[in-house]
Amino acid sequence: MVGHSFMGAAHSQAWRVAPRFFDLPLRPVMAVVCGRDRARTEAAAVRLGWAHAETDWKALLDRDDVQVVDICTPGDTHAEIAVAALEAGKHVLCEKPLANSVLEAQVMADAAERAAEQGVRAMVGFTYRRVPAISLARDLVAQGRLGRIHHVRAQYLQDWIVDPAAPLSWRLQKEKAGSGALGDIGAHIVDAAQFILGDTIHEVSGTLQTFVTERPLAAEHAGLSGTASSAGTGPVTVDDAALFLARFTGGALGTFEATRFANGRKNAIRIEINGSAGSLAFDFEDMNVLHFFDGTEDAGVAGFRRIVVTEPQHPYVDAWWPAGHGLGYEHAFTHQAVDLVRAIAADTDPTPTFADGLQVQRVLAAVEDSSASRTWHAV
Amino acid sequence: MVGHSFMGAAHSQAWRVAPRFFDLPLRPVMAVVCGRDRARTEAAAVRLGWAHAETDWKALLDRDDVQVVDICTPGDTHAEIAVAALEAGKHVLCEKPLANSVLEAQVMADAAERAAEQGVRAMVGFTYRRVPAISLARDLVAQGRLGRIHHVRAQYLQDWIVDPAAPLSWRLQKEKAGSGALGDIGAHIVDAAQFILGDTIHEVSGTLQTFVTERPLAAEHAGLSGTASSAGTGPVTVDDAALFLARFTGGALGTFEATRFANGRKNAIRIEINGSAGSLAFDFEDMNVLHFFDGTEDAGVAGFRRIVVTEPQHPYVDAWWPAGHGLGYEHAFTHQAVDLVRAIAADTDPTPTFADGLQVQRVLAAVEDSSASRTWHAV
Amino acid sequence: MVGHSFMGAAHSQAWRVAPRFFDLPLRPVMAVVCGRDRARTEAAAVRLGWAHAETDWKALLDRDDVQVVDICTPGDTHAEIAVAALEAGKHVLCEKPLANSVLEAQVMADAAERAAEQGVRAMVGFTYRRVPAISLARDLVAQGRLGRIHHVRAQYLQDWIVDPAAPLSWRLQKEKAGSGALGDIGAHIVDAAQFILGDTIHEVSGTLQTFVTERPLAAEHAGLSGTASSAGTGPVTVDDAALFLARFTGGALGTFEATRFANGRKNAIRIEINGSAGSLAFDFEDMNVLHFFDGTEDAGVAGFRRIVVTEPQHPYVDAWWPAGHGLGYEHAFTHQAVDLVRAIAADTDPTPTFADGLQVQRVLAAVEDSSASRTWHAV
Amino acid sequence: MVGHSFMGAAHSQAWRVAPRFFDLPLRPVMAVVCGRDRARTEAAAVRLGWAHAETDWKALLDRDDVQVVDICTPGDTHAEIAVAALEAGKHVLCEKPLANSVLEAQVMADAAERAAEQGVRAMVGFTYRRVPAISLARDLVAQGRLGRIHHVRAQYLQDWIVDPAAPLSWRLQKEKAGSGALGDIGAHIVDAAQFILGDTIHEVSGTLQTFVTERPLAAEHAGLSGTASSAGTGPVTVDDAALFLARFTGGALGTFEATRFANGRKNAIRIEINGSAGSLAFDFEDMNVLHFFDGTEDAGVAGFRRIVVTEPQHPYVDAWWPAGHGLGYEHAFTHQAVDLVRAIAADTDPTPTFADGLQVQRVLAAVEDSSASRTWHAV
Structure with missing residues (x-):
């Protein structure tokens, strides 16, 4: 490692x-x-x-x-x-x-x-694919439970640099991090949305924003937790927030928002999907839950179901605890390791592949291009 | 009037x-x-x-x-x-x-x-019967969607006298009000639970408590909003809180709690019912919603459904607004007036009848007796 | 009238x-x-x-x-x-x-x-301004409780025409309705966001979409409830959904989404605002509640507060019921009438003025222009 | 082990x-x-x-x-x-x-x-003590943030034997398990409530119930997952549900409910506490969250705060992940091991001690006695 x-x-x-x-x-x-x-x-x-x-x-x-x-x-x-x-x-x-x-x-x-x-x-x-609720979301879409997808709204909301005194860590420097919220957390919701839909984004219209352009230099740059030194300030060279509209190949419309300035939201990954037959909603702040609306039910009893994704039937869950005993953040990494080992043993390609990663990278690049040109951009 | x-x-x-x-x-x-x-x-x-x-x-x-x-x-x-x-x-x-x-x-x-x-x-x-979500709850139980009922847990939580300086209004005096939380708000959850189940409580084990036994005299006693006078204090002669366990004729077990000391809960009427085939949950703080768990569904997609009770199919709703446009507290009074007028015109007895009111009164009396004797008491 | x-x-x-x-x-x-x-x-x-x-x-x-x-x-x-x-x-x-x-x-x-x-x-x-929770939101922003505003995310989600068999009502015809989701419901979230922020949108990048382009003719066109006739179909000439990014004069970034295709969402008006000092979140599905995050509090006890907006201190509430007894959809219309009568009597201009309405109209027009040109457009 | x-x-x-x-x-x-x-x-x-x-x-x-x-x-x-x-x-x-x-x-x-x-x-x-949100709850009570405690309502809701065909595992046999819901899960909420309050229950009035008295014999009895054999049925000798009212030494009133028949609730541990200065609410279905109402705040902005208990300041959290990355069920066991090792190294008694365990046992016994005698029973 x-x-x-x-x-x-x-x-x-x-x-x-x-x-x-x-x-x-x-x-x-x-x-x-x-x-x-x-x-x-x-x-x-x-x-x-x-x-x-x-x-x-x-x-x-x-x-x-x-x-x-x-x-x-x-x-x-x-x-x-x-x-x-x-x-x-x-x-x-x-x-x-x-x-x-x-x-x-x-x-x-x-x-x-x-x-x-x-x-x-x-x-x-792209670890979040292996959060059981997100895997279940993909399964429901693949089974056609949502019908034709019309809308995706995806947000990745953090707030760890809303304070202008937060230091200039490597994640705020373009030469290290490539981009800011866009690549760090925007990449996750792009992958998660494409994964759940089984579809790809083909054009975007976006904008990037840096709210705080100058920050104290950190004594060291090794992590999120560096403290400010007396060495003065340096320029933030990445985006604090990235917003974009997207069109998927299959016809769905998406709104995406990745930000480190959503005060009070620590790691809220929200994905909501509306289709002709139903809808899904997920929030990582309640990561063991998937909300599912089955539009084919009688309207008198229809409603978003709060599925607690801890049943033996649910992806990955059987290996862990009885129903109702939730998993945490790092379990998705365990699932990732499991799937990689199994793929190696089975002599098959694990997913997401590097080609999948490249496709996400193309979406991110199209957002950057779109932000610069102020027009829609093809992926 | x-x-x-x-x-x-x-x-x-x-x-x-x-x-x-x-x-x-x-x-x-x-x-x-x-x-x-x-x-x-x-x-x-x-x-x-x-x-x-x-x-x-x-x-x-x-x-x-x-x-x-x-x-x-x-x-x-x-x-x-x-x-x-x-x-x-x-x-x-x-x-x-x-x-x-x-x-x-x-x-x-x-x-x-x-x-x-x-x-x-x-x-x-008993106006709350006519909140659409509560009417719907009764309908679902009557249709057998919950199966045999095992559990009822009902709470009516307020906090308007948690401050010991709140004045001694007529609602805190036994000769005017009869009882405190028990009769004022406990009566509502007793009626609502019996209404939804279509069943009656036949024995109880309860306790009454007055947390603040002496309060400032109000300048006048005409309502909730009296202000403290300089006339000294007087004794609180009713209960601040009433808690009881209950057994229904049909075999269900109930826990009931009515209190004016639940800090931060202004008018939270919560009723949760568990049956062999499903469950229901309601909270008046979100009065246009009924949560319904259908236990007959595949465990992989089962979950409490958040039914927004504003569809034309739902009780009373058709007369009002399009779906999603919620009703408020006083609408239940309108529904009560409607049902009374219709019963009069149809020459039939409206419900709840005075006999229903008497039965609730008997439950309340049994709670008082049980509290005094520290044993279970038949209704 | x-x-x-x-x-x-x-x-x-x-x-x-x-x-x-x-x-x-x-x-x-x-x-x-x-x-x-x-x-x-x-x-x-x-x-x-x-x-x-x-x-x-x-x-x-x-x-x-x-x-x-x-x-x-x-x-x-x-x-x-x-x-x-x-x-x-x-x-x-x-x-x-x-x-x-x-x-x-x-x-x-x-x-x-x-x-x-x-x-x-x-x-x-623009009635929603007078929902107490939205009025309170504006007050908190005006008091500086949110600091400098970074983000607005606003959604108006309905689903009443997700079924392709829903008839061609006047709301789906451009010559009557002007536009579809954009003008009907998008206008509300534009006004609400600008009202809460006390700021205006100055440029947008948007897209409009009609998912179902042909619908059965309604027997009559007088409302939402027309039923399909045997007279064949006609073209839908307005948008089913409108999405746009926005920049406010004061520097905030916004994402807006208005759609009639959000399966399971009947009338969900969601507004979330993130500022340097705090955040707000509102959803009309729970209209008597405002969520407020005070970022100045100690992190150990900070959290979004679920303010039940039914206290006498809250806008308009004092005239109605005791705390905890929620209001419904139509109460905002009553508040609107009250404010108009009071302005007439006081010989002052009521708000929102026609100039405010014109400004919203300009935002909507800019979204349409942006959708056509596929670029950002000034308001 | x-x-x-x-x-x-x-x-x-x-x-x-x-x-x-x-x-x-x-x-x-x-x-x-x-x-x-x-x-x-x-x-x-x-x-x-x-x-x-x-x-x-x-x-x-x-x-x-x-x-x-x-x-x-x-x-x-x-x-x-x-x-x-x-x-x-x-x-x-x-x-x-x-x-x-x-x-x-x-x-x-x-x-x-x-x-x-x-x-x-x-x-x-009693592992749940070491769920960060529950530890935080205790800290807030100990700091006096809730004032004098008036109410505790605690529920442990499961549903794993609501199906009468679920087999007769060792947990349903008195000679192995001692009691049913009471000792298995009721013990947890008794301990958690006493732990959070820093107080003990001194008398109870309770009732036990076995809804399904005969079940298929399991092929083997080693766990929750035994499958029914063709060997016939056997008697359930423990309670399916245990309900009781409680009085704490310090004056608080409690309602406790432990059941394996709450259809749709897999492992819902709910504890709500109301005091003269504030309130707390916890549900293990959302285990990284504690709701806190600070009754000393201005009523205009007061509300239950949804504290996401993943900040470095929160108990145990600093060792894990950045804010917003939640923990799961088994993390509390890790915290338990940590505290035990540290106590051994420091040559001090770890808590909960066996004396604490004995006190819980006495409460459970008092509930059984009370259920048998149908009266209040001292602990």
Whole structure:
């Protein structure tokens, strides 16, 4: 695993827990964690439970005890690591967004396609697909329970930088993060919406906004929690918020909004879908619940059903607890690890593929282009 | 109409509005309002739209322009007025609780039975029955959608006297009000639960509590809004809260709680019912909604449905607005007036009858007895 | 009053009820209702409680017993009636949208300005402003409780024509209705958002969509409830859904969505506002509630507060019931009537003015232009 | 660890995960799992990650690699194992209810008291105390934010045996389980309510009910998931539902309801508390949320706050994810393990102690006595 910050902790928990609840055809071993700083990486290895620590990711490619490279670093490093790992015959799990540009993402998708011919697998970490309620949403759409889809409204609302005194972390710097809310959280709702619909966005009209353009420099840039130094301020070079209208290939209209300035909303991922036969609504603040309106029912008793997605029938749930005992944020990472291991064992491509990640990247790029040109833009 | 305070205003609105939205077989005319104080009653007549004012309720019985006597006074006056009105051949609508004692209620029910033989009708004002969501709840139970009922949990939560400085209004004095939370609001949930189930409570185990036993005397005692005088304090002689367990004739178990000390709950009437085939949940804070769980559905998509009870199919709704345009508190009074007028025109007994009111009174009395004896008590 | 369908019934209820709960400086008398068909108009007069019936709106202008003309007809007739009434010295209350075009709206606003110089008043019926929770929202923003506003997301979701068999009512014909979801319901959320913020939209990027382009002809076109005839089908000439991004003069970003295809949402008006100091959220499905996040509170106890907007302190509420006894859809019409009467008596201009209505019309026109040109458009 | 079924899996996850997220003064090692059947226990050791397997719990007491005995077996075995373990100098974590009778619980509490003198610690597994929202609730009460407590209403609602065809598992047999809903889930809400209030119940009036008295015999009795055999039926010897009223030492009134017949409620633990200064409400179906009403606020903006309990300030949360990334059911077990390890290292008694468990047992016994005698019963 490369990177041991927020995502590194989540992925470690996934590898640790997956074999304890799921029957896996292969047994994951947590071999090596890799970071830039030796002392911190070694401490992370102990804390997170990795057998070895490395400070150069290239070392992983030569190790026989590494079959999967799990990339949890900022987006600017994804392409180089992923392509090299695939070429070295290592399966790759790469955090989202796939890359910081369409060009890089294209290179990665090409590498993944070549690797697949050799049985080497690549997967991009759109983890929210594996929240049981979102998987169930996709299933209901695929079963036709919603009919023809008319509307998608998707929001990813956070508020962690609404305070202008919040420091300039790497996530606010374009050269590291590629973009701001758009790539960090907008990417998730683009993927989730396309995943649930089984459809793709083909054109967008969007706008990006940076509300606070100058922020205190952080003493260090390693995470969300850096504190302001006395070193002055620096420019925010990414968007604080990204809004766009979208048209899907199948005819649905979408509104998308990703922001870090929704005061009071910590991690609200909301997806609402209206079709000719029914509707769905999801909010990650209540992540074990999916609301479903069945429009074919008698109007006298019709209503949005609050499905508590903790039944054995529901995706992934059977491995966990009895009905009504909800899951948390990191369980989706466990499901991701499970699906990757199963795909590797079955010699099939796991989803979302790098091609899926590339498609999301194209949507994000079209939003940026649209914001610049102030017109609709094709994906 | 006798009385022109809170309930008088609500009943006036009902008589005013009912013929404007509903097709009625008879046309209500707002003839006479009656109060103790001439000036205030005449002002009320103008404000509320009554043609005449009287200060002695007995005068109503002699007037030819009065066919219905609508009793909106405190409970200690109900029996005398209602019995006299029925004997004078006037139809009677009487606010709840029917009376302050079982004995009085029994006298009233007997009078109503005699009057019915003469085609004179009597109805007690358990208005919440006519909230569309509660009517719908009864319909679903009657249709068997819940199966055998196992559980009822009913709460009526208010907080208007949680402040010990709230004055000693007539509602806190036993000789006027009969009881406190028990009769004022507990009566409503007893009636609503029995109404929805189509069943009666046959034994109870309860407890009454007065948290604040001494309060400032109000300058006047005419309503909820009296302000504290400098005249000192007086004893609270009714319960602040009433809690009881109940067994229904049909086998259901109930928990009931009525309190004026639920800080932050202004008028939360909650009724939840669990049956072998499904469940219902209602909260008056969201009065246009009924939650319904259909336990016969596939567990993968089952969930409490949030039925917005504003469809033309729903009870009373067709007369009002398009779907999604909710009703308010006083609409139930309009529905009550409509049903009374229709029963009179059809020469049938309206419900809830005085006998129904008597049965509720017996439940309340059993709760008081149980509280005193600290044992279960039959109704 | 001109028109006696859905809006006519709502306005009649307002005039009937307003003086019964509010102290008004003038006493409204329901003098004349006007419709095209004599028999139906006379029936409406009886049912709704108007003293007289006319079939030509021009007759109202000559009547001495008419001081206010209340226009409840389709949008294509507003300009002619309103201008004539104002010129005849009658105060005017005109349903929204003010007109079917900016040009007409401009003529009306000019007429209102001239009339105001003579003490003749004009008001446009953006009724939702007078839902207490929305009035409270404006007050909180005006008090600075939200700080600088970053985001507005507003949705008006209905589903009454999601069925392709729903007939071609006048609301689906451009020559009568001007536009579809955009003008009918989009206008409401534009006004509500601008009202709450105390700010105006200055540019938009939008798209309009008609999902069902051909519908059965209705036997008659007088309302929502027409049934399909055997006369074949006709083209839908208005939008089923309107989506747009918006920028406010003060720097806020907005997403707006108005649709008649949100299956299961009957009349969901949702407005969410995020500012630097706090946030608000409202949904008309729970119309007596406003959610407020105070971002200045300690994070350990901060959270969206569910304010039940039924306290005496809340706008308009004091005239009605005790705390916790909610209001319904039509109460906002009563508040509108109250405010109009008070403005007339005080010899001041009521709000929203025709100029406000014109500004909303300009936003709607900009959305249409933007949809056609596929670019951002200034208002 | 003794037992490897539902609770065994939850406890294993706790021991596995605790040291990965929390800084612990001692490092837990998962040494030995113990079960009755060798093959199944060995399989559990592999699956759950225990180094060794034993089939006799007494063997644990002699092993030097066992410092803590974690008891996850049915209640009838708790006393013997716990007392022996404590006497052998092993710290003990014992699942709730502490025992199947007050007598056994008393013996255990005495043993714990003696052991504590030797520095040997005992803790009972009322895990829900360690759900962050419930810990926060206690903190708010302890800080006086609720003032004097008037009301507690607590419900634990499940529905897993509402179907009469559900088999007769060990949980439905008195000799194994001690009681039904009362001890299994009622115990949790008794503990949680007492914990939050920092007060104890001193008298109760309750009733127990078995709705389905005969059920199909399960093929095996090892868990919730046994399937019906053709071996006929057997009697249900425990309660399906337990309801009781309670009085707390400090003057609060409580209503408690534990049932396995609340159709549609899978694991709804609801606790609502009303005090003179404020109120709290919690529902485990939305376990990362606590609702708090601050009655000292201006009524114009007061309302129940939906606190999303995922802030770094909140109990236990700092070790996990950024704000808004919710926890799941099993996280409370991890918190329990953390607190036990820290208490052992600090040489202090962890809570809840066996004495706390005994007190809960006394409440449960009083409910049973009250149900039998149909009167109030002291604890």
